[in-house]
Amino acid sequence: MDPLLRLILAQGMLGLNNGVFYAMLSLGLAVIFGLLNVVNFAHGALYMLGAFLALILYSYLGIWIGISSFSIGFWPSLILVPVLVACFGMLIERFMLRRLYKLDPIYSLLLTFGVTLVLQGLFINFFNASGTPYPGMPESLRGVVNLGFMMFPKYRLFVILFSIVVCFVVWYVIERTRIGSRLRAGTENPELVKAFGINVPLMVMLTFGFGTGLAGLAGVLAAPIYSVSPLMGANLIIVIFAVVVIGGMGSIAGAVVTGFALGLVEGMTKVFYAPAANTVIFLLMVIVLLVRPNGLFGRSS
Amino acid sequence: MSNMTTDITPTMEAVGPDETGTDQTLQSRSRLWQGIFWGALLAFLAAAPFFLYPVFVMQLLCFALFAAAFNLLIGFTGLLSFGHAAFFGGAAYVAGHALKVWGFPPLLGLAAGTLFAAALGWLVGSLAIRRQGIYFAMITLALAQIVYFFALQMPFTGGEDGLQGVPRGHLLGLISLNAPLAMYYFVAGVFLVAFLMIYRIIHSPFGQVLQAIRENEPRALSLGYNVDRFKLLAFVLSAALAGLAGSTKALVFQFASLTDAHWQMSGEVILMTLLGGMGTIFGPVVGAFIVVALQHALSGIGSWVQVVIGGTFIACVLLFRRGVVGELARILRINSL
Numbered sequence: 001m002d003p004l005l006r007l008i009l010a011q012g013m014l015g016l017n018n019g020v021f022y023a024m025l026s027l028g029l030a031v032i033f034g035l036l037n038v039v040n041f042a043h044g045a046l047y048m049l050g051a052f053l054a055l056i057l058y059s060y061l062g063i064w065i066g067i068s069s070f071s072i073g074f075w076p077s078l079i080l081v082p083v084l085v086a087c088f089g090m091l092i093e094r095f096m097l098r099r100l101y102k103l104d105p106i107y108s109l110l111l112t113f114g115v116t117l118v119l120q121g122l123f124i125n126f127f128n129a130s131g132t133p134y135p136g137m138p139e140s141l142r143g144v145v146n147l148g149f150m151m152f153p154k155y156r157l158f159v160i161l162f163s164i165v166v167c168f169v170v171w172y173v174i175e176r177t178r179i180g181s182r183l184r185a186g187t188e189n190p191e192l193v194k195a196f197g198i199n200v201p202l203m204v205m206l207t208f209g210f211g212t213g214l215a216g217l218a219g220v221l222a223a224p225i226y227s228v229s230p231l232m233g234a235n236l237i238i239v240i241f242a243v244v245v246i247g248g249m250g251s252i253a254g255a256v257v258t259g260f261a262l263g264l265v266e267g268m269t270k271v272f273y274a275p276a277a278n279t280v281i282f283l284l285m286v287i288v289l290l291v292r293p294n295g296l297f298g299r300s301s
Numbered sequence: 302m303s304n305m306t307t308d309i310t311p312t313m314e315a316v317g318p319d320e321t322g323t324d325q326t327l328q329s330r331s332r333l334w335q336g337i338f339w340g341a342l343l344a345f346l347a348a349a350p351f352f353l354y355p356v357f358v359m360q361l362l363c364f365a366l367f368a369a370a371f372n373l374l375i376g377f378t379g380l381l382s383f384g385h386a387a388f389f390g391g392a393a394y395v396a397g398h399a400l401k402v403w404g405f406p407p408l409l410g411l412a413a414g415t416l417f418a419a420a421l422g423w424l425v426g427s428l429a430i431r432r433q434g435i436y437f438a439m440i441t442l443a444l445a446q447i448v449y450f451f452a453l454q455m456p457f458t459g460g461e462d463g464l465q466g467v468p469r470g471h472l473l474g475l476i477s478l479n480a481p482l483a484m485y486y487f488v489a490g491v492f493l494v495a496f497l498m499i500y501r502i503i504h505s506p507f508g509q510v511l512q513a514i515r516e517n518e519p520r521a522l523s524l525g526y527n528v529d530r531f532k533l534l535a536f537v538l539s540a541a542l543a544g545l546a547g548s549t550k551a552l553v554f555q556f557a558s559l560t561d562a563h564w565q566m567s568g569e570v571i572l573m574t575l576l577g578g579m580g581t582i583f584g585p586v587v588g589a590f591i592v593v594a595l596q597h598a599l600s601g602i603g604s605w606v607q608v609v610i611g612g613t614f615i616a617c618v619l620l621f622r623r624g625v626v627g628e629l630a631r632i633l634r635i636n637s638l
Binding site for chain 2: 039096099100103104105106107109110111113114115116117118119120121122124125129234235238241242244245275278279282283285286289290293
């Protein structure tokens with residue numbers, strides 16, 4: 001096979017791998033923004049929290065409770081951690097964000113920024129700022145798969161497929177089911193939905209929990225790939241914001257498609273002009289702003 | 302999106318004249334308290350190096366100027382920029398490079414940094430004002446991240462090490478700025494001139510239009526003001542003054558570093574402004590004082606500083622959105638401080 005084509009396909013796969021995380025995180029942001037009109041700056045920190053919880057459950061919990069052989073592996077973490085992060089998110093919503101809905105949305109952005117600083121600071125204190133590998137990758141996902149053009153780690157392939165399923169399910173639930181239609185109605189007109197007897201504050205809290213749970217899930221999935229560090233969400237969140245501006249926050253599908261596509265674009269940039277790989281998404285954002293200020297999938301405001 | 306530009310500055314929802322006497326007594330009382338604050342500021346500037354460590358005070362003044370410049374945008378125009386570190390840090394690199402490599406004298410070095418920040422502000426501003434509210438914030442943040450990556454990757458910035466060994470030089474070729482007191486009064490002078498300028502901008506007809514935009518953008522538009530031009534000009538002014546602050550900091554500490562351009566710095570300046578009081582005149586100075594003093598006092602406990610700063614942020618947003626000076630103005634029943 002032509003070496004350039006081989007390189008393009010290989011970087012495409014790695015780009016898709018990053019795109020998975022962009023898609024899942026911007027999806028969570030879009031869900032939260034849709035119902036609450038809140039831009040959750042803490043999303044990156046909650047992703048980091050998810051990765052750390054997986055690490056703690058696997059490596060530290062046993063030591064802390066005095067039974068060093070005790071550990072919770074990857075598969076249970078995949079369910080447990082998102083639930084824990086979602087609970088944490090719901091606490092933030094219930095006790096902090098709820099007080100700010102009547103004000104300018106900028107205040108909730110600032111509040112979640114404060115939450116980010118606290119979480120980052122705490123984890124830098126208790127864990128090394130430089131990062132720790134997560135050793136709990138399950139045996140069944142170790143090794144590589146031959147894709148014809150490259151040997152691709154089995155685990156990364158699993159992450160790509162798993163995330164596509166998750167994104168599809170979320171899209172389906174929100175756009176095609178009764179729960180989803182109530183949710184969307186709640187974003188359009190909370191007063192009216194309240195009048196139908198639906199507990200809107202509870203719905204808002206659960207939605208926020210769901211969005212943050214998605215960030216936690218992305219964190220667990222990321223743990224075996226990237227090293228788990230307190231700052232792993234810090235730069236990612238800004239990329240996610242750019243993804244959101246490019247996609248436009250109007251639609252769930254837009255968030256997912258843009259996330260995957262930008263991962264691929266980043267991968268291709270690595271092939272053709274590597275120094276720009278860090279900034280290409282931001283440059284794309286500039287171009288999109290000039291051409292379509294509401295984003296590719298955005299509805300005009 | 303109409304709700305996005307309202308209620309940014311609770312300070313200004315003001316005390317009605319009926320409960321505090323006539324407009325005139327309200328105004329004269331405001332003026333009296335402003336006079337007191339100006340006096341305190343001048344006295345502090347003159348006397349500070351004799352009872353505080355001068356480098357600490359200079360750092361304080363750089364951040365106070367940075368916060369005051371930022372406040373021009375959020376407090377008086379209603380625009381939340383989350384990317385002001387790009388102007389602060391970017392200007393620090395440019396000024397540092399001009400002083401060190403091109404051998405610029407100090408004043409020209411500061412001017413180079415300031416001009417660079419103004420130009421960058423024009424670029425970022427003209428892109429960001431295409432969207433409002435939180436989108437505006439996210440766009441400024443993303444654009445600032447480009448500047449950060451440039452600072453990380455360009456050959457002249459020194460990467461992770463930063464730009465070191467910036468010379469202080471001689472002011473007007475006469476006074477050596479290596480003498481601590483000379484340097485201090487130079488920085489105090491820069492701060493005072495810039496702060497007076499901000500005061501003038503706020504109280505000019507231009508500043509009144511900015512406040513009208515902050516209060517009700519559609520109304521300002523319908524009155525015939527070219528809202529986008531006013532916003533852009535405010536953005537450029539704010540960026541330039543933030544750049545002046547960053548350049549001055551490079552001169553004081555003799556280096557420019559990545560921290561100055563990182564988004565967390567953008568967050569810190571927001572905290573300073575919020576804590577002191579958005580939309581107040583002296584709030585950013587007070588806020589910068591509190592944050593810088595806090596960082597010095599807590600420097601022994603490592604990353605807990607970040608936890609404390611984050612906690613302060615949360616407390617500010619939840620409990621006293623008017624900030625210290627804003628609350629003081631409310632207690633004193635005056636409408637601007």
